[in-house]
Amino acid sequence: MSAYLLLGISMGLTAGLSPGPLLMLLISETIKQNRKAGILIACVPLITDLPIVLISLFILNVISDYHYILGIISILGAIYLGYQAYENIRLKNIAHGIDELKPKSLKKGIITNFLNPNPYLFWMTIGAPTVIKGYSTGIFLSLSFVIAFYLFLVGSKIIVALLVDRSKSLLKSSLYVILVRILGLILLGFSLLFIKEGLIHLQLLK
Numbered sequence: 669m670s671a672y673l674l675l676g677i678s679m680g681l682t683a684g685l686s687p688g689p690l691l692m693l694l695i696s697e698t699i700k701q702n703r704k705a706g707i708l709i710a711c712v713p714l715i716t717d718l719p720i721v722l723i724s725l726f727i728l729n730v731i732s733d734y735h736y737i738l739g740i741i742s743i744l745g746a747i748y749l750g751y752q753a754y755e756n757i758r759l760k761n762i763a764h765g766i767d768e769l770k771p772k773s774l775k776k777g778i779i780t781n782f783l784n785p786n787p788y789l790f791w792m793t794i795g796a797p798t799v800i801k802g803y804s805t806g807i808f809l810s811l812s813f814v815i816a817f818y819l820f821l822v823g824s825k826i827i828v829a830l831l832v833d834r835s836k837s838l839l840k841s842s843l844y845v846i847l848v849r850i851l852g853l854i855l856l857g858f859s860l861l862f863i864k865e866g867l868i869h870l871q872l873l874k
Contacts, residue, residue: 756852
């Protein structure tokens with residue numbers, strides 16, 4: 669399994685399963701309405717992310733010859749991954765606060781994700797640099813990363829919606845927490861790799 673595919677899978681699962689505005693909205697809609705509403709919310713990234721991806725790729729392509737900027741972006745990406753890893757590892761449960769969420773439509777779900785900083789941070793610091801680097805070797809690597817990321821992002825959210833619809837105790841499950849913590853450890857490893865790459869761009873490491 670290539671590093672690009674593994675990164676796409678791990679980041680997709682993390683984005684799909686980690687606590688955040690979209691996941692909380694998905695759970696709220698599934699509990700208060702039905703699994704169809706939850707599945708619709710799970711598909712929101714497929715609608716909202718395209719302009720974010722294109723803008724990020726354009727910006728990174730323009731500055732691709734400026735290695736110091738790429739080094740700083742890699743370090744920022746490592747910090748972002750490290751923070752995500754920390755949040756995952758310290759997770760206890762995500763059931764708290766769900767009852768306070770109000771039902772929202774798919775339209776509001778789209779707005780919620782557009783206003784969520786995580787997709788922008790991910791694509792500017794992790795996603796776009798990975799796609800561009802993979803493309804320089806072969807387009808298949810870039811495609812494997814993007815396809816794996818969205819397949820596991822949307823797929824994991826759909827599975828959460830289906831499981832929540834059948835069992836409201838899912839969010840208190842120790843298995844769920846363990847899975848998220850394991851993903852956190854994987855992200856921590858990738859964080860160290862991004863630090864190394866950033867230091868190479870900054871000519872602080874060979």
